[in-house]
Amino acid sequence: MKIGLACPYTWDVPGGVQAHVRDLAETLLDAGHDVSVITPVDDESTLPPYAVDAGRAVPVPYNGSVARLLMGPVSAARVRRWLREHDFDVLHAHEPTAPSVSLLACMLADGPLVATFHTANPRSRFLTAAQSALQPSLEKLRARIAVSEAARRTLVEHLGAGAILIPNGVAVRAFEGARPLPRYRPVAGVGDDDGGGGAEGRGAEGGGSPREDGPVVVFLGRIDEPRKGLDVLMAAFPLLVEQVPDARLLVAGPGDTEAVRSRIDPSLLGRVDLIGLVPEADKAAVFASGSVYCAPNTGQESFGIVLLEAMAAGTPVVASDIDAFRRVLDDGRAGRLFGVGEPAELAARLAELLRDPAERARLVERGRAVVARYDWRVVAQRIVGVYEMVSGDSPVSVAADDT
Amino acid sequence: MTVVVAVVVLVVAIATYLTWLASRLDRLANRVDATRAGLVAQLTARADAARTFARSCGLDDLAIAAERARAGHATLLAEAALDATAEDAENALSRALRSPAVALAVGRAAPGDVHAMDAAAARVALARQFHNDAVGDVRSLAGRRLVRLMHLSGRRPLPAYFEIDDAPPVREDGPPRPESSAEVSGP
Numbered sequence: 001m002k003i004g005l006a007c008p009y010t011w012d013v014p015g016g017v018q019a020h021v022r023d024l025a026e027t028l029l030d031a032g033h034d035v036s037v038i039t040p041v042d043d044e045s046t047l048p049p050y051a052v053d054a055g056r057a058v059p060v061p062y063n064g065s066v067a068r069l070l071m072g073p074v075s076a077a078r079v080r081r082w083l084r085e086h087d088f089d090v091l092h093a094h095e096p097t098a099p100s101v102s103l104l105a106c107m108l109a110d111g112p113l114v115a116t117f118h119t120a121n122p123r124s125r126f127l128t129a130a131q132s133a134l135q136p137s138l139e140k141l142r143a144r145i146a147v148s149e150a151a152r153r154t155l156v157e158h159l160g161a162g163a164i165l166i167p168n169g170v171a172v173r174a175f176e177g178a179r180p181l182p183r184y185r186p187v188a189g190v191g192d193d194d195g196g197g198g199a200e201g202r203g204a205e206g207g208g209s210p211r212e213d214g215p216v217v218v219f220l221g222r223i224d225e226p227r228k229g230l231d232v233l234m235a236a237f238p239l240l241v242e243q244v245p246d247a248r249l250l251v252a253g254p255g256d257t258e259a260v261r262s263r264i265d266p267s268l269l270g271r272v273d274l275i276g277l278v279p280e281a282d283k284a285a286v287f288a289s290g291s292v293y294c295a296p297n298t299g300q301e302s303f304g305i306v307l308l309e310a311m312a313a314g315t316p317v318v319a320s321d322i323d324a325f326r327r328v329l330d331d332g333r334a335g336r337l338f339g340v341g342e343p344a345e346l347a348a349r350l351a352e353l354l355r356d357p358a359e360r361a362r363l364v365e366r367g368r369a370v371v372a373r374y375d376w377r378v379v380a381q382r383i384v385g386v387y388e389m390v391s392g393d394s395p396v397s398v399a400a401d402d403t
Numbered sequence: 404m405t406v407v408v409a410v411v412v413l414v415v416a417i418a419t420y421l422t423w424l425a426s427r428l429d430r431l432a433n434r435v436d437a438t439r440a441g442l443v444a445q446l447t448a449r450a451d452a453a454r455t456f457a458r459s460c461g462l463d464d465l466a467i468a469a470e471r472a473r474a475g476h477a478t479l480l481a482e483a484a485l486d487a488t489a490e491d492a493e494n495a496l497s498r499a500l501r502s503p504a505v506a507l508a509v510g511r512a513a514p515g516d517v518h519a520m521d522a523a524a525a526r527v528a529l530a531r532q533f534h535n536d537a538v539g540d541v542r543s544l545a546g547r548r549l550v551r552l553m554h555l556s557g558r559r560p561l562p563a564y565f566e567i568d569d570a571p572p573v574r575e576d577g578p579p580r581p582e583s584s585a586e587v588s589g590p
Contacts, residue, residue, distance in 0.1 A: 110430070139427065139430075139431055139540040140430065140434070142437065143529075144536065161536060162532055162539065163532075385526070389526065
């Protein structure tokens, strides 16, 4: 199938939508489809061979963060040329409500159009204001996909449009069999000689083989973003140490590490490892370094992708009891939940798990079963099912009236 | 002279706007046609899969429901309205697919037949969503006062939503899909 994907945000700036488009494109390519992506990009040399440059996006401050947008005659001409050159069986626009390439593609194209809506924003003034301007483009979409129930609700409430639900995928292969960071590797000769069986080796090691020091709790996320909940974990940690004296804490993620360090009780400093921002490629190793991954988020997340990544890396999860996490963790069957913002309860959950390797192994097993449903290979197949349902009669063309 | 120019500009602007609205309505009508054809195709596929399953497992009630739905598809394929008669027949088939007799038969049937039947049922739910979304978009644009006043929809009747109970059967051994109400599976 010839598939065109439009990504609205700058390719070489990290973000959830970009990652989604990249993973989807690569999974579809692996499955033998013909895929082309069009996207704004700052440094064209970062583009993979399957992607086309739509121009440089302009940063616009919006809603407390910076949205990078791209609309204009030059990019419109590039999108038009891209559509003409490819003759796609289906055009799949991501987040076509953002004033960028995806919206341009919807305006310029005609035929089998599909869109995925990523954002969950219960009170978007932008969407409300732009509704009638967006409507002519959105009404061309033959299928609308939302990545979460919250994203679907946003669409229904702001644009009066229905959508089917297909969740985000997880690049399971990138996490499977991950090895811990070097200094978190088990003592040489005990768990290290397991050869190729990385994942199983880790499972067995959870059964009691010694580590250099005690069990490790991992946090990954922005350390100065209150909604990521590092403060809750920091308050729980001293309580955890009372129950599990050799517990350690590994904190990864961007932000002011010195500010976090200054708030730690000096007697515990030796057990807390603040490693700052880790490259995307090291995320799996960070998860694999932990006996438990902790997600103490206090704000509503629309989708618990980071939980799935930890589970794919074979690390059991303890997470706060918010909607998205409860859904991903199968109501607590695939990971432990604790009351949002409750350090004492978090410490108790962590202690239970750190003392019970058998239960950890059980959670890892159930986690694998959950992750399988979100495996990009499975999710992409469901998306291809949608492509097949909307395409067929004629390929995507450039609209006669360019609207 | 200026007045004449202004009037001409105004007339051209209004005409352009009305033409643009009419072209949107045209495109929406095409989308309704395409999604309707897709829905009928999925309904047909579901009835066929149910009939195959019913025959191989000797389930009379399911076979009757499938035959009844299938009988109506001939007129649907010939562009007959997706009306209450069609809805009743499809509802009966949905109920038959969820009946305890079918659930029991699933255990002894060929997994391929069960999967084909369930996948077809899930695709009906998606096709219906796509169809009803298109209908909703047409109705919201065609309902505008200007569109009605200028008869921009021409003689096209307003399309109707297709409302059936298409909840898929729950299989105990199947993987739970908390994130989705329907499953699509590729070939």
